[in-house]
Amino acid sequence: MRITQSMLASNSLRNLSDSYLKMGKLQNQLSTGKKITKPSDDPVVAMKGMFYRSDLTSVDQYKRNLSELHLWMDNSEAGMDQANSGLQRVRELVIEGQNGTLSPEDRKAIAVEVGQLKQDLVKTANTQVAGRYIYHGTDVMNPPVEQEEPPVVATNITDPTQLKLINNYQVEVSKGVNLKANVNPGNVFSQDLFNVVGDIQTALETNNTSGLDGSLGKLDKVMDTMSAERADLGARSNRLDMVEDRLGQQDILANQVLSDNEDASIEKVIMDMTTQESVHRAALSVGSKIIQPTLMDFLR
Amino acid sequence: MSSTFMGLETARRGMMAQQSALYTTGQNVSNASTPGYSRQRVNFVQTEAYPSIGMNREQIPGQMGTGVKAGSIQRVREGFLDVQYRGENNKLGYWQSQADSLGKMESIMNEPSDSGLANTMDQFWQSLQDLSVDATNSGARSVVRQRGEAVADTFNYLSNSLSSIQKDQKSQIDVTVKEANSVLNQLNKINEQIGGVEPNGYLPNDLYDERDRLIDQLSSLVNVKVDYVKTGGNSDPKVEGKAVIKLVDDNGSELGTLLSDSNYKELKVNYDGVSNTVKTIKLGDPGEMDETKDTSLDFSQMNSSGKLKGLIESYGYEKKDVTDPTKTVAAGTYNDMLGELDRLAFTFANEFNKVHEDGFSPNEISNKTSEKIDFFSDSGNVTISQSGFASRIQISKDIKDSLDNIATAEGGIDPLTNLPRDPANATLGDATNVSALANVINEKLNYKTNEKSDFRNYYQNVIGAMGVMSQEATRLTQNSTSLQQAVDEKRQSVSSVSLDEEMTNMIQFQQAYNASARMITMQDELLDKIINGMGTGGR
Numbered sequence: 123m124r125i126t127q128s129m130l131a132s133n134s135l136r137n138l139s140d141s142y143l144k145m146g147k148l149q150n151q152l153s154t155g156k157k158i159t160k161p162s163d164d165p166v167v168a169m170k171g172m173f174y175r176s177d178l179t180s181v182d183q184y185k186r187n188l189s190e191l192h193l194w195m196d197n198s199e200a201g202m203d204q205a206n207s208g209l210q211r212v213r214e215l216v217i218e219g220q221n222g223t224l225s226p227e228d229r230k231a232i233a234v235e236v237g238q239l240k241q242d243l244v245k246t247a248n249t250q251v252a253g254r255y256i257y258h259g260t261d262v263m264n265p266p267v268e269q270e271e272p273p274v275v276a277t278n279i280t281d282p283t284q285l286k287l288i289n290n291y292q293v294e295v296s297k298g299v300n301l302k303a304n305v306n307p308g309n310v311f312s313q314d315l316f317n318v319v320g321d322i323q324t325a326l327e328t329n330n331t332s333g334l335d336g337s338l339g340k341l342d343k344v345m346d347t348m349s350a351e352r353a354d355l356g357a358r359s360n361r362l363d364m365v366e367d368r369l370g371q372q373d374i375l376a377n378q379v380l381s382d383n384e385d386a387s388i389e390k391v392i393m394d395m396t397t398q399e400s401v402h403r404a405a406l407s408v409g410s411k412i413i414q415p416t417l418m419d420f421l422r
Numbered sequence: 423m424s425s426t427f428m429g430l431e432t433a434r435r436g437m438m439a440q441q442s443a444l445y446t447t448g449q450n451v452s453n454a455s456t457p458g459y460s461r462q463r464v465n466f467v468q469t470e471a472y473p474s475i476g477m478n479r480e481q482i483p484g485q486m487g488t489g490v491k492a493g494s495i496q497r498v499r500e501g502f503l504d505v506q507y508r509g510e511n512n513k514l515g516y517w518q519s520q521a522d523s524l525g526k527m528e529s530i531m532n533e534p535s536d537s538g539l540a541n542t543m544d545q546f547w548q549s550l551q552d553l554s555v556d557a558t559n560s561g562a563r564s565v566v567r568q569r570g571e572a573v574a575d576t577f578n579y580l581s582n583s584l585s586s587i588q589k590d591q592k593s594q595i596d597v598t599v600k601e602a603n604s605v606l607n608q609l610n611k612i613n614e615q616i617g618g619v620e621p622n623g624y625l626p627n628d629l630y631d632e633r634d635r636l637i638d639q640l641s642s643l644v645n646v647k648v649d650y651v652k653t654g655g656n657s658d659p660k661v662e663g664k665a666v667i668k669l670v671d672d673n674g675s676e677l678g679t680l681l682s683d684s685n686y687k688e689l690k691v692n693y694d695g696v697s698n699t700v701k702t703i704k705l706g707d708p709g710e711m712d713e714t715k716d717t718s719l720d721f722s723q724m725n726s727s728g729k730l731k732g733l734i735e736s737y738g739y740e741k742k743d744v745t746d747p748t749k750t751v752a753a754g755t756y757n758d759m760l761g762e763l764d765r766l767a768f769t770f771a772n773e774f775n776k777v778h779e780d781g782f783s784p785n786e787i788s789n790k791t792s793e794k795i796d797f798f799s800d801s802g803n804v805t806i807s808q809s810g811f812a813s814r815i816q817i818s819k820d821i822k823d824s825l826d827n828i829a830t831a832e833g834g835i836d837p838l839t840n841l842p843r844d845p846a847n848a849t850l851g852d853a854t855n856v857s858a859l860a861n862v863i864n865e866k867l868n869y870k871t872n873e874k875s876d877f878r879n880y881y882q883n884v885i886g887a888m889g890v891m892s893q894e895a896t897r898l899t900q901n902s903t904s905l906q907q908a909v910d911e912k913r914q915s916v917s918s919v920s921l922d923e924e925m926t927n928m929i930q931f932q933q934a935y936n937a938s939a940r941m942i943t944m945q946d947e948l949l950d951k952i953i954n955g956m957g958t959g960g961r
Contacts, residue, residue, distance in 0.1 A: 123912075123915050124915045124916070124920065125915065125920075126914065126915075126918040126919060126920035126921075126923075127454070127920065127921055127922075128454065128455060128914065128918050128919070129911060129914045129915065129918060132914075133911075136907070160525075160528045160529070160889075160892075161528055161531075161533060161534075161885055161886070161888060161889025161892065161893075162524070162525070162528060162889050162890075162892035162893040162895075162896055163893075164889075164893075165886050165889030165890045165893055166886075168533065168534050168885060168886065168889050169882045169883075169885065169886040169889070171534035172533060172534045172540045172878070172881075172882045172885065173878070173882055175534060175540065175541065175544070176540065176544050176878050179541075179544040179545075179547070179548060180544075180547070182548075183547070183548045183551045183552075184551075186551075186552070187551060187554075187555050190555035190556060191555075252556075253558070254556075254558060254851065258851075259849070259851070260557075260831075260849040260850075260851035260852040260853075261849040261850070261851060262558055262849070262850065262851030263558060263849075263850045263851065284847065287847055287848075287849070287852075288849055288851075288852075290852070290854070291851060291852075291853075292853070292854065292857065293554070293555045294551065294554065294857055294860075297864065300857070303555075384534075416921050416922060416925075417921065417922040417925040417926065418921065418925055421925055421929070
């Protein structure tokens with residue numbers, strides 16, 4: 123094949139620009155740290171990249187949702203603990219009040235303490251977390267105990283069909299999996315609870331010891347119901363911890379997969395870059411050598 | 423008996439012929455870097471020998487040569503390589519314009535990234551999730567509205583940017599057609615000039631070069647086949663004749679004549695298809711549109727590659743619907759992508775609105791009335807329509823007016839009683855409907871007929887398909903570039919000027935010239951002997 127100067131020149135130019143193109147690509151990978159910058163670089167990586175990114179976003183989001191569940195469950199637990207010790211104390215006072223040696227004045231004094239405990243129960247029932255009444259199911263803007271003296275709970279707690287509607291504060295923790303955040307308002311701060319405590323208070327005030335007789339049983343029943351709800355909350359809290367663990371693992375995994383898919387291996391890119399640089403140097407030097415001498419340089 | 427001065431004449435001819443060869447060498451060296459220049463060669467021919475054959479020829483032994491003349495000046499070129507080059511150039515033109523338009527599309531879609539539609543949608547989903555855990559939080563509500571607006575804006579941005587590139591492509595098509603027509607006009611003029619020169623026995627090498635250069639240019643725009651017709655008169659047998667250029671499809675069958683030996687036709691692109699897409703391409707007399715005389719080619723049937731086809735295929739053309747052949751639809755890379763965006767936006771917005779209408783917003787709860795409130799709306803239209811929806815999607819006025827119109831609580835029909843739920847029973851803390859709204863993104867919907875998929879999956883497929891197409895176009899551009907370069911290299915190998923070669927020739931011609939001149943000196947000495955030295959014997 124006949125080769126001419128113009129062919130050599132254009133070939134050498136083309137090789138140089140190819141080499142620049144390759145270096146440009148590598149440089150891009152180095153500066154972005156990514157294997158690809160557009161889908162056509164590798165459509166499969168691009169598609170997977172979009173998928174993993176969405177995946178990672180959802181894992182992050184579910185983790186964020188968990189903190190809301192923690193907020194609700196931990197506060198519910200604390201409130202119920204406080205209510206339980208209050209009721210425990212009421213129970214002790216009932217037993218103390220039943221003691222025949224007490225004078226009516228002593229019983230009145232006990233009644234005052236029961237009254238205080240009742241107020242505390244009302245306050246606990248109306249606990250607000252971040253402006254929301256957590257013991258009122260989804261009806262978070264209204265207090266579960268509407269009237270404080272004597273305490274009257276909201277009608278949607280006493281009415282079973284309405285209770286079903288509000289006993290449902292759900293938080294999504296992973297795709298299609300919801301966890302209930304609230305405790306059943308009907309089982310925790312029920313009208314029964316306030317009635318029992320109210321009756322005890324009245325009985326003590328009026329020195330009506332016979333009125334206290336049935337109260338202990340009723341009080342135990344109310345406490346049992348609350349304990350059962352507390353156990354249920356505990357179980358859910360355990361499940362929450364498990365979900366949290368799993369999400370943590372998923373997060374690591376999703377990040378890893380995303381990185382495996384998209385991130386350029388810097389060592390490899392630097393190696394390639396160095397190789398390409400030396401190729402480029404060679405191309406430049408060959409170019410300068412080829413173009414210089416012609417026959418004219420020897421014709422004098 | 424030959425003439426006394428015959429030797430002088432032979433030497434003189436030698437000098438003249440070598441001189442013309444030196445001039446040609448000069449021409450080659452001067453044009454060493456002229457694009458499209460083919461090196462030229464002087465064809466030396468011996469002049470007629472003496473004596474010539476005849477009845478009363480002189481009876482001398484043998485025929486004596488009378489020297490040389492420059493018979494013709496011919497360019498060194500291989501026509502077959504031109505055909506090959508144009509075939510590759512044609513494909514290169516097609517793939518280059520495809521790769522270019524797909525590359526632009528990719529940069530607009532900008533995936534995978536933290537700012538594309540996929541990410542905007544993810545953020546919208548996140549904002550809905552945030553609201554679902556705390557339905558009374560007005561901050562979360564406002565984020566939902568903002569992110570919803572971002573989704574609508576992103577759709578608008580993508581759709582409008584694609585449309586404006588599409589408009590650019592239309593003007594590119596027009597420019598390309600103008601370029602082709604101007605090339606054809608120039609070719610026609612060159613044909614005329616060649617027709618004037620060739621009958622006089624000359625080889626118009628410069629015109630041939632110029633013509634080949636123009637045909638190369640034309641071949642990147644449309645697929646052409648070139649034939650030549652001889653000009654009459656006193657033509658040299660080596661003349662190329664006038665070029666006749668035909669528009670051909672990729673199988674080589676002729677679609678129409680672009681340039682004949684006497685006139686040329688103009689290409690015209692008609693945007694008479696559905697939604698202003700290209701339906702037909704016409705070939706007609708320059709300057710006039712005459713439906714009766716123009717050759718009309720149906721674009722969807724026209725399988726003729728080149729830059730023009732590449733541009734039209736990305737701009738948009740009309741073709742028969744695959745499912746219903748009686749209908750015609752707009753096809754083309756940009757139309758398809760715009761259609762996909764419309765489909766995504768339309769299907770998603772409709773389903774989202776349906777779920778949103780069912781739910782109860784804080785306003786509905788406080789007014790104790792059930793209303794149908796849309797989240798997304800179609801600007802300027804009451805009902806949402808699919809065609810072009812991606813460019814018009816926006817947040818509905820109700821949502822813009824009040825954040826408390828975002829329906830968070832569960833509404834719709836109670837499956838137990840089969841009765842509509844009562845907003846009076848709904849509570850502000852109920853976020854069931856927001857969860858359902860967030861789920862619309864993950865739900866498998868009919869984005870495509872008979873093929874359900876969720877928003878992300880469907881969009882990923884759209885981007886994946888675009889990536890594959892673009893990758894293919896880039897790869898084929900590279901392939902056809904290297905093929906075109908390989909053929910061009912072969913062509914250069916035949917036709918380009920080598921300075922070393924020219925210098926060698928120069929020395930050769932120069933020495934031959936010198937030698938001829940030396941012959942004259944020798945003749946002079948001979949004649950001096952005859953004239954001044956002979957007949958003086960005995961003096």
